[in-house]
Structures are given as C-alpha cells and as structure tokens.
Amino acid sequence: MEQRYISPAVITRLPRYYRYLNDLMDKGTERISSADLSRIMNVTASQIRQDLNHFGGFGQQGYGYNVPHLYQEIGRILGLEHEHAMIIIGAGNLGRALANYVNFERRGFRIIGVFDKTDRPGDESIRGHRIMGTDKLPEFISNNRVDIAALTLPSEGARKVCPILTEGGIKAIWNFAHTDLDVPEGVVVENVHLSESLMKLSYALHADENRQD
Amino acid sequence: MEQRYISPAVITRLPRYYRYLNDLMDKGTERISSADLSRIMNVTASQIRQDLNHFGGFGQQGYGYNVPHLYQEIGRILGLEHEHAMIIIGAGNLGRALANYVNFERRGFRIIGVFDKTDRPGDESIRGHRIMGTDKLPEFISNNRVDIAALTLPSEGARKVCPILTEGGIKAIWNFAHTDLDVPEGVVVENVHLSESLMKLSYALHADENRQD
Numbered sequence: 001m002e003q004r005y006i007s008p009a010v011i012t013r014l015p016r017y018y019r020y021l022n023d024l025m026d027k028g029t030e031r032i033s034s035a036d037l038s039r040i041m042n043v044t045a046s047q048i049r050q051d052l053n054h055f056g057g058f059g060q061q062g063y064g065y066n067v068p069h070l071y072q073e074i075g076r077i078l079g080l081e082h083e084h085a086m087i088i089i090g091a092g093n094l095g096r097a098l099a100n101y102v103n104f105e106r107r108g109f110r111i112i113g114v115f116d117k118t119d120r121p122g123d124e125s126i127r128g129h130r131i132m133g134t135d136k137l138p139e140f141i142s143n144n145r146v147d148i149a150a151l152t153l154p155s156e157g158a159r160k161v162c163p164i165l166t167e168g169g170i171k172a173i174w175n176f177a178h179t180d181l182d183v184p185e186g187v188v189v190e191n192v193h194l195s196e197s198l199m200k201l202s203y204a205l206h207a208d209e210n211r212q213d
Numbered sequence: 214m215e216q217r218y219i220s221p222a223v224i225t226r227l228p229r230y231y232r233y234l235n236d237l238m239d240k241g242t243e244r245i246s247s248a249d250l251s252r253i254m255n256v257t258a259s260q261i262r263q264d265l266n267h268f269g270g271f272g273q274q275g276y277g278y279n280v281p282h283l284y285q286e287i288g289r290i291l292g293l294e295h296e297h298a299m300i301i302i303g304a305g306n307l308g309r310a311l312a313n314y315v316n317f318e319r320r321g322f323r324i325i326g327v328f329d330k331t332d333r334p335g336d337e338s339i340r341g342h343r344i345m346g347t348d349k350l351p352e353f354i355s356n357n358r359v360d361i362a363a364l365t366l367p368s369e370g371a372r373k374v375c376p377i378l379t380e381g382g383i384k385a386i387w388n389f390a391h392t393d394l395d396v397p398e399g400v401v402v403e404n405v406h407l408s409e410s411l412m413k414l415s416y417a418l419h420a421d422e423n424r425q426d
Binding site for chain 1: 224225227228229231232255290291292293295297305306307309310311313314316317320322360361384385387391393401403405406407408409410411412413414415416417418419420
C-alpha cells in the first residue's frame with residue numbers, strides 16, 4: 001500500500017488522535033467539526049487540519065471530519081490492521097502489567113510467550129503463559145513468528161538478550177530497560193524510560209517554582 | 214537560584230545525559246572529550262556542545278567536559294537536589310512496579326503511600342505500605358506533604374481522583390492512565406501512555422516495510 005511521507009512530529013501525535021476518534025466511535029459519532037475536535041483535544045484547529053490533511057480525511061468545508069474514515073486511516077498508518085505477535089522478556093511487575101493490558105490485545109497485539117532469566121516452576125504462569133527461561137528464546141523464536149519483543153528486565157539482561165532477538169529476526173523491540181540498545185539496521189526500538197520520564201516531571205515541577213521567583 | 218531558559222527539546226534530552234554521566238561517574242571518569250561523549254551517546258558532537266552550553270559545563274578547548282560538574286548541574290536543573298515525596302494510586306502490577314524501582318529512591322523520589330479503589334486487608338502491602346482506599350486521600354494529603362502523585366489506575370478512576378489531588382495541593386502528576394487529565398494552572402502532568410508507545414513502535418515497524426517496497 002502506498003505510504004506518503006509523514007513527519008515524526010505528526011506520527012507522535014497520531015495515537016492520540018486515534019484514541020479520541022475511538023472514543024467518538026464508541027459514542028456513535030459519525031462526524032465532527034474541526035472546532036469541536038479542537039475543543040475536546042485541546043489543540044488548535046489549524047494544527048488538527050495540518051496533521052489530518054495527510055490522510056485526505058476531511059471533506060468539504062462545513063462537513064468536518066468523517067470519524068470512522070479517519071479512525072480507519074490512522075489505524076492503517078499505525079500498522080494496526082496487522083496482527084502482532086509479542087513476547088515479554090522479564091516477568092516482574094512491569095512484565096506482568098504489560099501482559100495483563102487487555103487494551104493491547106484489542107488492538108491486535110497478542111502475547112505469545114513470557115520469559116525470565118530462568119525457568120519457573122510449572123505452576124507459575126502469566127495469563128496462561130508458563131514463564132520460560134531466556135535460554136529457550138532461540139528455539140522459541142525459530143518456531144514461532146514473533147513481531148515484537150518487550151524488554152522488561154534490568155539493563156544488563158536487556159543488553160545480553162537483545163542480539164539473540166535480532167539474530168532471530170525480530171524487527172521491533174519495546175525497551176523498558178534503563179539503557180540504550182545497539183541494534184542492526186532495520187530493527188526499530190521504542191524506548192520507555194520511566195526514570196527519565198520522572199526526571200522530566202521533576203524538572204517541570206521546579207521550573208514552575210523558578211518562574212514564580 | 215537563577216535559571217536560564219532552556220528549550221523543551223533540550224530538557225527532553227537532559228535525563229539521557231544525566232544517565233551517561235552517571236555511568237561515567239561510576240567508572241571514576243573525571244573528564245571526557247566531546248568526541249568520546251559523542252561516540253558513546255551516539256549523538257553529534259555539535260548537538261552535545263549546543264545542549265551542554267546551557268550549563269557552562271565545558272571548559273577550555275582541549276579539556277572536554279568535567280564529568281562531576283556537569284552531572285551535578287544537570288541534576289540541579291532537573292530538580293534532583295530536592296527530595297520528592299510520592300504517592301502511588303492504583304495498586305495493580307504497574308503500581309507495584311513503580312513502588313519497587315529502587316532507582317527512583319536513589320534519586321530522592323520517596324514513596325510515602327499507596328492507594329487503590331478500596332481499602333485492602335491489613336496484610337496486603339507494597340514495600341511496607343499498607344494499601345489504603347482512595348477515600349483516605351484527602352486526609353492523607355492534608356497530613357503529609359506530597360509532591361508527586363503517580364496514577365496507575367484505569368482512566369475513569371484517574372479522572373475522578375485527579376481533582377482530589379490538585380485541590381489537596383499536589384502540583385505534579387505522573388499519569389499512566391490512558392486519558393488526558395484536566396488540571397488547574399500551575400499543576401504539571403507527565404504522561405506515560407503505554408498503548409500510544411506501542412502504536413508508535415507498530416508504525417515504525419511497518420514504515421520500514423513500506424520503505425523497502
């Protein structure tokens with residue numbers, strides 16, 4: 001399918017549009033004016049126009065946006081018409097949290113395996129997946145199509161396991177470890193660094209104090 | 214303390230500098246050349262120079278960066294010289310994961326309370342904190358200084374609890390709920406939307422396929 005160029009800044013905003021459009025769909029809204037969408041999303045109408053122009057998603061003046069059409073188009077751009085098989089490596093609280101987000105499954109991200117440093121006794125499982133040792137990874141990856149690996153283990157473990165994943169052909173890594181991963185070309189990494197997010201919050205909290213001086 | 218204006222793009226990069234400088238400190242590195250820092254961080258030397266110029270943190274040509282000085286300056290800008298008292302609202306896996314990150318505590322973010330929708334039996338606690346019902350929040354907030362509230366509960370609960378927090382005087386919210394929060398001026402929110410992060414990864418995975426066509 002042809003894909004037009006879309007800037008990274010727009011891409012970052014797309015999931016948020018997708019979420020609001022989803023809420024509108026849930027309410028049965030068929031179309032929405034630029035002004036109303038701007039109001040509920042707290043973004044200028046011109047920003048919305050610019051962003052959504054990429055999708056040919058707004059018709060004649062006075063019509064506004066066709067909600068189901070835009071929703072579907074943005075979903076397509078985000079790759080959500082595909083099913084994604086995902087494994088989680090790191091069976092701590094964070095790994096468990098990811099495994100239990102039903103929302104991911106609703107979007108076609110299906111957990112097919114959960115791993116940790118070592119095998120766990122047969123009765124310890126997460127959402128029906130027995131926790132396997134990371135030594136089982138190469139075999140598992142060669143026997144199953146895995147699209148995405150979520151790394152929810154400490155930095156050192158993440159760096160160790162990363163080449164096993166990429167050599168096994170996994171092209172997408174969702175990295176929660178507090179480290180940058182070195183991956184071959186063609187492999188994409190999305191980082192979620194919680195400490196860094198918390199530091200940004202701390203910055204914002206004190207920047208405000210400084211402004212009040 | 215005087216604070217110079219620093220652009221949001223630089224702020225976003227600061228925690229990553231802080232992490233690398235911390236690693237260098239751990240190794241006992243006293244100074245590092247711009248070229249070496251550029252190499253390990255995989256950022257251009259000119260980007261680093263521009264970013265770190267804000268901190269007067271690099272001395273004469275040929276000296277490079279003074280690691281402990283820069284580390285301290287960036288920490289100060291990020292507000293990390295303060296202690297932060299944090300509460301966690303939502304005692305599911307994600308809340309537990311946050312409560313158990315020792316790294317946060319090392320940086321002065323101290324968990325002082327954990328809440329969930331309803332009170333839990335006396336023996337259910339997270340890191341020594343008995344889980345309290347959210348009905349106890351107003352009293353707790355008025356009796357304890359709370360700097361940051363982490364919201365790790367579903368969207369509806371997060372929207373309900375948010376005004377209680379801000380009316381109680383909490384100025385910083387770390388929001389993991391899959392919704393945007395409406396807060397009064399002067400309150401800062403840092404969002405961690407995991408579904409949206411996963412969608413960005415999905416986009417990147419398929420954008421790559423498209424490029425290969």
